[in-house]
Amino acid sequence: MRGRYEVGPLVVRMTDPFGLCELSRAFPSTDHLTVIPQVTPLPSVRLPGEYAGSGDSRARSVAVHGEDDAATREYRRGDDLRRVHWKSTARTGELMVRREEQPWESRATVVLDTRAYGHRGDGPTASFEWAVSAAASIAVHLRQAGYKMRLVTGAGVDVDATEAAGDGLILDHLAEVRLDQRGEIASLVQRVRQRADGGLIIGLFGSLSTAEAEVLAGLRGNGATCVGFLLDSSTWLNLPPKARAEADHAHGTAALALLQSGWRIVGADHGARLPMLWPQAGRGSQGFAMRAALAETVAGGVR
Numbered sequence: 001m002r003g004r005y006e007v008g009p010l011v012v013r014m015t016d017p018f019g020l021c022e023l024s025r026a027f028p029s030t031d032h033l034t035v036i037p038q039v040t041p042l043p044s045v046r047l048p049g050e051y052a053g054s055g056d057s058r059a060r061s062v063a064v065h066g067e068d069d070a071a072t073r074e075y076r077r078g079d080d081l082r083r084v085h086w087k088s089t090a091r092t093g094e095l096m097v098r099r100e101e102q103p104w105e106s107r108a109t110v111v112l113d114t115r116a117y118g119h120r121g122d123g124p125t126a127s128f129e130w131a132v133s134a135a136a137s138i139a140v141h142l143r144q145a146g147y148k149m150r151l152v153t154g155a156g157v158d159v160d161a162t163e164a165a166g167d168g169l170i171l172d173h174l175a176e177v178r179l180d181q182r183g184e185i186a187s188l189v190q191r192v193r194q195r196a197d198g199g200l201i202i203g204l205f206g207s208l209s210t211a212e213a214e215v216l217a218g219l220r221g222n223g224a225t226c227v228g229f230l231l232d233s234s235t236w237l238n239l240p241p242k243a244r245a246e247a248d249h250a251h252g253t254a255a256l257a258l259l260q261s262g263w264r265i266v267g268a269d270h271g272a273r274l275p276m277l278w279p280q281a282g283r284g285s286q287g288f289a290m291r292a293a294l295a296e297t298v299a300g301g302v303r
Contacts, residue, residue, distance in 0.1 A: 001035065001124055002035045002036060002037045002129075002174070002175045002176075003035055003175060003176060004032055004033070004175060004176055005032065005033045005034075005035070006030055006031075006032055007030060007032065007033050008027070008028075008029060008030035008031055009027055009028045009029065009030055010026070010029075011024065011025070011026050012024070012025045012027075034172060035175060036136065036171040036174065036175045037129075037132045037133045037135075037136040037171065037174050038133045038136070038137075039133070039140050039171070040133065040137045040273075040275060041141070041275070042137055042138070042141040042274065042275055042278045043275060043278060043279060044145075045278055045279050045281060046282050047108075047225075048200075048225050048264075048282070071098070071099045072085045072088045072096040072097060073096065073097060074094055074096060075094070075096060075097050079097050080097075084096070084097050085097060085098050106142075106145070106146055106147040106199070107148045107150075107200065108148070108150070108199055108200040108201070108202060109149075109150040109151075109192060109200070109201045109202070110139045110142075110149065110150070110152070110202050110203075110204070111153075111188065111201060111202070111203040111204065112131060112132065112135045112151070112152070112154065112174075112177065112203075112204050113154055113185070113203070113204060113206050114128075114153050114154035114155045114177060114178070114180045114183050115154060115179070115180060115185070115206060116179040116181045118205065118206025118207050118208065118233060119131070119179065119206040119207075119231070119233050119236075120233040120234060120236040120237050121233070121236035121237070125236075126236065127206060127231050127233040127236045127270070128179055128206070130231065130268070130272075131205075131229075132174055132177060133274075134204050134229060134268075134274050135151070136170070136171055136174050137274055138202055138204075138274075138278075139151060139161070139170045140167055140170070140171070143161060143166055143167055143170075148160075148161075148162050149161040149162070149166060149170065150195075151170050151173060152188070152191055152192050153173075153177055153188075154180050154184075154187070154188045154191075155177050155178060155180050155183070156191075157173050158191060158194075158195075159173055185208070185212040185215050185216060186215050189215055189216060189218050189219055192219055193219065193221070199224060199225075200224070200225050200227070201219055201224050201225070201226045201227070202226075202227045202228075202229070202281070203216070203219075203226065203227070203228040203229065204231070205228055205229065205230050205231065206231050206233050207231065207233045207247075207250070207251065207254070208230065208258075209250070209254060210253050210254055210257050213254040213255075213257035213258045213261075214257055214261065216228070216258060216263070217257075217258075217261030217262070217263075220261060220262045220263070225264075226263045226264065227263070227264045227265075227266070227281045228258055228263050228266070229266050229268050229277065230254065230255055230258065230265055230266070230268065231268045231269075232247070232248070232251045232267060232268070232269050232270075234247035234251070235269040235270040235271075236270045251267075264280075264281065266280045266281060
């Protein structure tokens with residue numbers, strides 16, 4: 001099982017072949033062993049909305065009359081004095097510097113739902129373990145594709161993985177993430193929006209109510225493109241036919257609410273393999289949308 005384990009202290013017992021003498025030696029030092037989630041290679045997929053800007057402006061202003069009209073801003077402590085725009089400084093009476101050209105980059109935020117009541121099953125085959133492994137696989141895949149990554153979980157983790165060792169940072173946090181008995185979708189959305197800066201949002205969610213799905217619509221702001229892997233965690237249980245129909249209906253209506261708010265939704269059942277589902281993140285999931293709509297249509301027959 002993934003997690004962080006203490007190894008030690010080590011005790012060594014030695015004896016001779018005849019069993020006449022036995023010696024024991026103890027070494028009091030300990031160390032820690034981190035078991036990371038399983039990371040599955042994913043196929044290359046072109047994802048929508050992955051580009052976002054990060055600089056003084058979204059695009060550099062190009063003046064029609066030359067450098068005199070260059071885009072400028074107020075001087076900030078630490079700015080290179082070679083960027084000072086003297087004509088703008090003389091005109092405004094404040095020290096002004098040229099804006100830097102806007103570099104475009106790929107950004108992505110992986111959001112992991114840790115609500116205990118949203119997941120089912122126990123041990124390494126539980127729906128939550130599937131979601132953790134999927135979050136690790138997606139984060140590593142996007143990092144290798146050149147994305148600037150951010151990991152947010154309902155358990156309070158908010159990690160930027162922009163450095164060279166970012167993979168290890170993400171996997172270390174996912175090795176220890178646990179289910180939250182008091183977790184709520186609203187608090188998870190608020191945590192993501194604290195530093196929302198556009199780009200791509202990929203969510204791994206357990207079972208949702210329609211109201212919770214509507215709360216997730218708040219992440220569609222700031223030009224973000226949202227892709228959700230919605231786990232039907234009830235499929236991790238052996239339910240009788242009537243309970244199965246009710247669970248399928250609830251799952252379908254939650255998926256439809258997300259689709260109507262602009263999310264791209266990929267459904268995940270027990271036994272699903274992430275590499276097979278991953279291409280749907282790039283091309284949308286119209287088939288799943290139709291199934292969700294059908295589930296709502298037949299809702300009158302479920303009691």
